[in-house]
Amino acid sequence: MDTKYNPEVIEKKWQEYWETKKLFKVEIDTSKQKYYLLEMFPYPSGRIHMGHVRNYCIGDVVARFKMAKGFNVLHPMGWDAFGMPAENAAIKNKSHPAKWTINNINEMRRQLKRLGLSYDWDREIATCHPDYYKWEQWLFVRMLEKGLVYRKKSVVNYCRPCATVLANEQVEAGCCWRCGQPVIQREQDGWFFKITQYADELLEWCDHLKGWPERVLTMQRNWIGRSEGARIFFKIENSDESIEVFTTRPDTVFGATFMSLAPEHPLCLSISKGTSQESVVQEFVNRALTQDWQSRVGEGAEKEGVFVGAYCVNPLTGRRMPIYCANFVLFEYGTGAVMAVPAHDQRDFDFARKYGLDVIVVVNPPDQSLEPETMTEAYVENGFLVNSGEFDGMDNIAVKKSISEKLESMGMGGPTINYRLRDWGISRQRYWGAPIPIIHCPKCGPIPVPDKDLPVVLPTNIDFPESGRSPLPDLDWWVTTPCPKCGTSSRRETDTMDTFVESSWYFDRYTCPRYDKGLLDPEQDHYWSPVDQYIGGIEHAILHLLYSRFFTKALRDLGIKQAGEPFENLLTQGMVIKDGAKMSKSKGNVVDPEELIDRYGADTVRLFCLFAAPPERDLEWTAEGVDGAYRFLNRIWSLIFQYKNLKKVRNSNVETIQSRYIRRVTHRTIKKVTEDVGARFRFNTAIAAIMEMSNELGKVTSENIFSDDALCWAMKEALDSMILLMSPFVPHISEELWEAFGNKSGLTKREWPQYDPQLIIEEELIIVVQVNGKKRAEIRVALTASDDEIKQSAMAELNVQKFLEGRTIRKMVVVPGKLVNIVAG
RNA sequence: GCCUGAGUGGUGGAAUUGGUAGACACAAGGGACUUAAAAUCCCUUGGGGCAUGUCCCCGUGACGGUUCGAGUCCGUCCUCAGGCACCA
Numbered sequence: 001m002d003t004k005y006n007p008e009v010i011e012k013k014w015q016e017y018w019e020t021k022k023l024f025k026v027e028i029d030t031s032k033q034k035y036y037l038l039e040m041f042p043y044p045s046g047r048i049h050m051g052h053v054r055n056y057c058i059g060d061v062v063a064r065f066k067m068a069k070g071f072n073v074l075h076p077m078g079w080d081a082f083g084m085p086a087e088n089a090a091i092k093n094k095s096h097p098a099k100w101t102i103n104n105i106n107e108m109r110r111q112l113k114r115l116g117l118s119y120d121w122d123r124e125i126a127t128c129h130p131d132y133y134k135w136e137q138w139l140f141v142r143m144l145e146k147g148l149v150y151r152k153k154s155v156v157n158y159c160r161p162c163a164t165v166l167a168n169e170q171v172e173a174g175c176c177w178r179c180g181q182p183v184i185q186r187e188q189d190g191w192f193f194k195i196t197q198y199a200d201e202l203l204e205w206c207d208h209l210k211g212w213p214e215r216v217l218t219m220q221r222n223w224i225g226r227s228e229g230a231r232i233f234f235k236i237e238n239s240d241e242s243i244e245v246f247t248t249r250p251d252t253v254f255g256a257t258f259m260s261l262a263p264e265h266p267l268c269l270s271i272s273k274g275t276s277q278e279s280v281v282q283e284f285v286n287r288a289l290t291q292d293w294q295s296r297v298g299e300g301a302e303k304e305g306v307f308v309g310a311y312c313v314n315p316l317t318g319r320r321m322p323i324y325c326a327n328f329v330l331f332e333y334g335t336g337a338v339m340a341v342p343a344h345d346q347r348d349f350d351f352a353r354k355y356g357l358d359v360i361v362v363v364n365p366p367d368q369s370l371e372p373e374t375m376t377e378a379y380v381e382n383g384f385l386v387n388s389g390e391f392d393g394m395d396n397i398a399v400k401k402s403i404s405e406k407l408e409s410m411g412m413g414g415p416t417i418n419y420r421l422r423d424w425g426i427s428r429q430r431y432w433g434a435p436i437p438i439i440h441c442p443k444c445g446p447i448p449v450p451d452k453d454l455p456v457v458l459p460t461n462i463d464f465p466e467s468g469r470s471p472l473p474d475l476d477w478w479v480t481t482p483c484p485k486c487g488t489s490s491r492r493e494t495d496t497m498d499t500f501v502e503s504s505w506y507f508d509r510y511t512c513p514r515y516d517k518g519l520l521d522p523e524q525d526h527y528w529s530p531v532d533q534y535i536g537g538i539e540h541a542i543l544h545l546l547y548s549r550f551f552t553k554a555l556r557d558l559g560i561k562q563a564g565e566p567f568e569n570l571l572t573q574g575m576v577i578k579d580g581a582k583m584s585k586s587k588g589n590v591v592d593p594e595e596l597i598d599r600y601g602a603d604t605v606r607l608f609c610l611f612a613a614p615p616e617r618d619l620e621w622t623a624e625g626v627d628g629a630y631r632f633l634n635r636i637w638s639l640i641f642q643y644k645n646l647k648k649v650r651n652s653n654v655e656t657i658q659s660r661y662i663r664r665v666t667h668r669t670i671k672k673v674t675e676d677v678g679a680r681f682r683f684n685t686a687i688a689a690i691m692e693m694s695n696e697l698g699k700v701t702s703e704n705i706f707s708d709d710a711l712c713w714a715m716k717e718a719l720d721s722m723i724l725l726m727s728p729f730v731p732h733i734s735e736e737l738w739e740a741f742g743n744k745s746g747l748t749k750r751e752w753p754q755y756d757p758q759l760i761i762e763e764e765l766i767i768v769v770q771v772n773g774k775k776r777a778e779i780r781v782a783l784t785a786s787d788d789e790i791k792q793s794a795m796a797e798l799n800v801q802k803f804l805e806g807r808t809i810r811k812m813v814v815v816p817g818k819l820v821n822i823v824a825g
Numbered sequence: 826g827c828c829u830g831a832g833u834g835g836u837g838g839a840a841u842u843g844g845u846a847g848a849c850a851c852a853a854g855g856g857a858c859u860u861a862a863a864a865u866c867c868c869u870u871g872g873g874g875c876a877u878g879u880c881c882c883c884g885u886g887a888c889g890g891u892u893c894g895a896g897u898c899c900g901u902c903c904u905c906a907g908g909c910a911c912c913a
Contacts, residue, residue: 381873773894823893
């Protein structure tokens with residue numbers, strides 16, 4: 001054994017050992033309990049960053065711990081390999097996205113391997129590989145057949161700089177999630193996944209995902225946005241048409257005095273046609289549609305509208321209600337039309353005051369009567385109905401149902417449920433993505449590519465245009481193809497799929513990455529699914545996690561997969577911070593993981609990431625902290641070095657006070673680390689416990705240790721256990737020390753140490769004595785001491801007596817093994 | 826505005842079921858070793874007090890409450906972070 005800890009040498013040695021022996025390769029083993037552990041796969045951007053390191057170190061601890069606990073652990077890794085940065089880089093370097101991506105994957109794989117992560121690399125997948133996206137295309141066709149995919153013309157979010165359509169989930173505060181530029185609205189044909197069909201189930205199962213953080217579930221619930229209400233039809237005057245609205249306040253129908261339509265609503269233009277308002281409306285609609293989203297409905301945007309020149313009829317009051325086109329009405333939510341009740345909705349109130357429209361109070365607070373003339377804001381609280389015919393005097397909440405039912409019986413609407421969640425538009429006008437397997441026939445329309453012709457391979461021998469525009473529509477040899485149905489010369493779909501599609505099912509494919517008879521091998525799926533523990537950043541709380549849940553349910557209903565939810569347990573890890581801010585190039589506070597590995601070794605980097613904060617919290621990066629982790633490993637090294645000749649020891653029947661103490665420390669630490677890692681994912685406290693143990697062991701004077709059998713044996717047990725406890729966190733140094741300490745056959749197949757509850761018990765207890773809740777003394781009592789004995793010793797303490805002087809004892813509370821509180825007054 | 830977290834020493838954090846607040850580490854200060862430095866090791870380290878102790882007082886964002894006992898539970902408020910946001 002070398003006197004000096006040399007991570008560079010030992011890390012290389014053990015990584016090769018694990019790799020050549022294929023120690024992390026797994027297969028189905030029905031004799032063992034399976035454990036599917038997954039970390040979110042990375043986008044191959046070129047180099048790993050500290051966020052990856054943290055994510056994967058956390059996962060590796062869990063994986064190695066579960067292996068040691070006897071589970072059959074599936075721990076795979078792969079690449080989310082399609083996406084825009086590859087295209088941007090290709091344009092910049094006059095290269096090809098595929099080449100750039102593959103180079104990056106090779107580089108990042110090499111970097112990950114230097115961290116010593118316990119992946120089964122035989123299961124590696126890259127989503128840009130035709131063998132992967134073939135099954136995605138196949139699934140697209142199955143979903144199309146099942147009615148879960150459809151094509152529609154829709155107003156979509158469009159990002160000019162990225163030259164692509166964005167899903168609603170990819171728009172953040174009116175701006176593109178990737179480039180941050182304002183998003184505009186544009187009408188376009190595209191393919192949609194019918195995620196709304198699962199809105200209810202996705203929402204309901206939020207209540208059953210006990211292993212998910214509450215805030216992620218809350219975010220998903222809000223995103224789905226279920227609201228109960230009514231749909232109501234308002235007949236348009238002098239027309240056969242009606243306007244349908246959704247409202248959560250059917251109790252206020254009697255107070256509806258006008259109608260607001262979204263500028264996108266087709267009725268705006270059609271109703272105003274031929275009226276004096278035609279040109280005004282046209283101008284207003286044009287302006288609203290070309291305006292960027294932020295300035296139209298963003299914060300502080302002015303509410304504006306124009307009269308469309310026609311009226312509709314309130315089904316309950318018969319009132320003539322002017323129809324307005326209003327910029328704040330969202331076309332995508334509900335029906336794109338809102339019945340306006342100015343007395344009870346602040347937006348309608350503002351609008352009515354601005355344009356001089358009538359206000360009718362229909363809900364009064366319990367203690368007063370509102371007058372439209374004196375109101376300065378809408379009354380949105382609950383109360384009792386007025387001006388509402390037969391419903392007057394009734395409670396507004398109770399009446400919601402009655403009014404909905406009345407409308408239903410009139411054929412003018414009825415109760416309904418509306419969701420904020422909208423279908424997932426997946427068409428992207430990008431090159432570097434999975435082709436949508438559709439052929440557009442001039443005679444038959446869009447026809448799916450037959451299964452035997454899958455995959456539709458993304459052509460790779462192309463020149464990449466500098467404009468950033470997708471080259472696909474210009475590739476005649478690829479685009480032009482006969483219709484699979486009638487043979488007519490047709491065009492392929494040239495849009496590719498949103499890259500979130502690939503990440504919505506990659507965890508399934510890991511169970512059978514090379515299976516070629518279907519998307520999933522039922523046997524593998526049955527054994528491995530679902531993922532027992534998923535680990536990744538909170539930033540995917542809605543997008544990726546909701547899509548994956550949807551895909552899982554769709555796959556289940558297609559009979560491809562068994563489980564109905566993809567991830568049993570979810571751990572969302574915090575960000576890596578430096579100088580108080582997220583690491584980023586623009587801030588210049590980036591730490592390169594590989595430089596750290598060069599300098600300290602992977603074990604130090606791993607240890608720091610795990611020790612400095614619990615996983616779900618942000619981790620503040622400090623150079624001093626890394627030094628501290630490195631120093632600790634050096635201390636452990638020299639501790640083992642000091643005892644390296646303890647190799648052969650006799651088991652001893654004799655016990656000394658010292659050996660007994662060491663064994664107690666050992667078994668207490670085993671218990672603590674096992675619970676912290678296994679049940680709580682608190683790696684920082686587990687490591688702290690190991691540090692405490694090493695501090696205790698360091699205090700043992702080594703002079704007589706080789707002659708004292710009992711001490712010798714206890715020490716060997718302690719050091720062996722300590723190495724085993726360290727091994728999930730810092731596997732390389734643990735393997736090396738294990739070997740140097742005279743133990744055989746690597747650590748990865750070693751069982752996790754067990755603690756003996758008998759050995760943890762103290763002979764003496766330290767009991768805190770309080771007087772009126774304040775600590776006044778500590779007493780040592782025998783383990784067997786009765787409550788009365790404890791009380792007596794407590795009373796005997798001088799300092800306790802001092803505080804009892806002149807008082808009478810009212811009560812004594814004894815907490816077994818911990819504390820006595822003497823209540824005196 | 827709504828929802829969800831969080832607020833503890835100079836710093837990161839610990840306190841798992843209401844029971845000794847500050848484990849473990851970092852930083853800082855002092856000491857040992859050394860010709861010297863680095864490395865290493867040892868000691869001190871929440872604030873205050875004096876009578877320097879097995880001492881006392883204060884202290885977990887603020888103010889109340891429940892309790893023998895509150896960092897932990899309840900109420901009101903403040904601050905910060907994240908998510909959603911004209912969602913009818």
